[in-house]
Amino acid sequence: MFALPLAAAVIATVKALSTSAQIVVAHFMAQNSYSYDANDWTNDITTAQGIGIDGFALNIAMTDYEVDQVATAFVAAENANFKLFFSFDMSYSWQAADVVSLVAAHASSSAMLMYAGGVLVSTYSGEANGDVFFAGIKSSLASEGITITLAPAFTTYRDPSLANSLLSTFPSIDGFFNWWSWPDDVDTTLTTDTDIAYRNAAHTRKGPYIMSVSPWQFKDIDANDNWVELSDTLWNYRWLQAIQDVQPDIVEIVTWNDYAESHYIGDINPNVDLGTGAPNYVDGFPHAAWRIIAQYYIQWYKTGTAPTVTDDVVVFWYRAHPKAVTCTGGWPVRMSTFPADAVFALSLLSTPATISLDIGSTHAQFNGTIGASIGSVNFPVEDAQIPFIQIIRAGTTVKSGYGSVYVTESCSWYNFNPFVGVIQ
Template identity: 30%
Template sequence: MVGNTYPYQLDDWRKDINLALVHGIDGFALNIGSDDWQEARVADAYKAAQGTKFQLFISFDMAVIPCGLRADAERIRKYITDYQSHPNQMKFNGSIVASTFAGESCRFGTNDLNQGWLETLKSADMPPVWFIPSLFVDPSEFPRLTVMDGYFSWNAGWPTTNQEVTFETDKRLLDQLGGRGYMAPCSPWFFTHYGPETYNKNFMYSGDNWLFAERWEHLIANRAHVDMVEVLTWNDYGESHYIGPIEGAQPMSEAWVNGFDHQGWLDLQQYYISAFKSGVYPSVLRDRIFLWARLYPADADAPQDGIGRPSGWQYTEDFLWAMIFSTGGNVSVTLRCGDYAETAELSGTGAFKLRMPLTGPGGQVSATLWRDGAGVVDLIPAGFVFSRYPTSYNFNAFVASSR
């Protein structure tokens, strides 16, 4: 989210790019809005990537970028032509990759969605563009939208109702694409808590049932049908699905973001990125523990929070979610919350999913991996305390991992 990088300097981009690279990420989709200052941040991002194999492409946020007039197309065309020859510009089959968030209302001075985007991106004076937008339209419209070289399905990353995410949604989209490209989303969480005096967004999607891991596993199983995976997101703090460091400028989200580092998910997904790229899950070479959960019961009251409980709260359950990476042997794992504990026996080497209900009075959350009766990994994350008495309706995830 370039909109959250207002104070960034060149070195900030370099740090983010290097951190992403060492975790197996190939590039950033740079979501840009209508602010003029974002042009300088995008320029810094491309400059910081030089000398690395990291790739960048622009994702136009059409929820805020004007697109009703023919002249509005010039901003989009300029971004593409400015970086068409940059060594770190992401390309697909030789064409410049470009995407959007929304854009289904754009006409650019024409009377038709498809024609407006065709004249913007596919005119004779433009370089070849591989356009893979996230237009919120019925998939039955895909055949007539010839401007699309593929599709990015933003909402397929989360269960937006009381159902688990499967690959069935992706399959329905693929059926309508007729062999065109597909970029699938993968995301660990979604919670936003803005009142009517700001963005008026107060809802959540369930991150239960190891959502991040399960979604990656679906994409790996169907990797032959997926051209790219876009992880949502590196730094969208306002919607709580960030996996990068908490830095830059938050969009008034400090109340539910500060103190909730998510970089454990950044480490966790290295395992899945390797499997997606190669088709083979990598060997587990180190014992590790990953834990995440909300810090309060879903039905707990916070009367001092004037915004209220987010919609969708009833779709989440009070569990501690755990991923255990074991190198094998006679292994057991104990999960704890205060005085309550559960122990599971693990067999073999690999990645294991465990969960424990968060019940009773609560307390410090922790976990221990034992091998042959001796503690091998002991994770007691500072601040990971489950409480029955929230001061606000914070449904963000607390994420922790062993070193």
């Protein structure tokens, strides 16, 4: 398997942050930390750090249990030389004084991520509060001797033509976080038009431009929250966009643990209360193997050179049901015609090989080159089939394995969340 020893990953992280080189963080839903103890935080931090992630953007929604959990997180991060910063979830109601209090409480922590001479502060949404709200926060913190670098994710700013008006409307912001890492309810892949426009705008300030990179987007928890975006190959091409086209100051992986929206790359913590809807499509659908792909692309992003693969691996992902089936539970999903009924596979190879993909009577193969290659095989006509994947070199199968979830035409919940597995 492609992997960096943990010590090497830590060294790479320290170098990146000390030289203001490219930084990689993961969006962490503090709302899902209710049942956490110090060990949970340490485990998540160590796991993230092991693949080259430098820190967590703590999505905090309210001044409730999350405040105490964040304090525990900072202690764990300090011990691990890991970074944290606040991403205030402005879809909830925040008082400026509470924002100031939380930032001030942790501004001096060695774990706080600094950027351009200030404490990095971000948001999810918040533009409805207006510039006066954010300018007041900066002023109040400045009066306490704390400078912040404000890079919010104002989610209504997605149209590239609005990038310049963002700056004139919000003179208080120092950078920008583009939350949008999925196609905009369309059956086409995502372009970098938004990234380029807002990166250029952000770079007229002291920065940073934060680009989101995400593997998936699906949700089905009630009659109003049910959708899927075209994400079939997103985890591959979005990383390439970041590395080859946009070259942002910070990559923010969306997300580490937002289980309900199916874009988690962290392990599914069994102690987290997922509510009543999400467990129906999250339980039994691990995404841990996506971290192998992340590790490869993180190193490439940080060094500017595609890593050398020394151990062949194939990461694969697929849904458990064809998109046209009718399920007995959940809600019919918007944009459900967009995803392909297929098994997707990304190979990381030391030398070229054929990647063979079989499911039922359906066969496909692709030529895996040195480094990363991607291919797919369509779902079969037969019911209740499971993928079989082989790495074949010079006519000999060198590695092979099966998926762990059958593709069936019967389902108890509408589920567009993929199972992610690995051949290694």
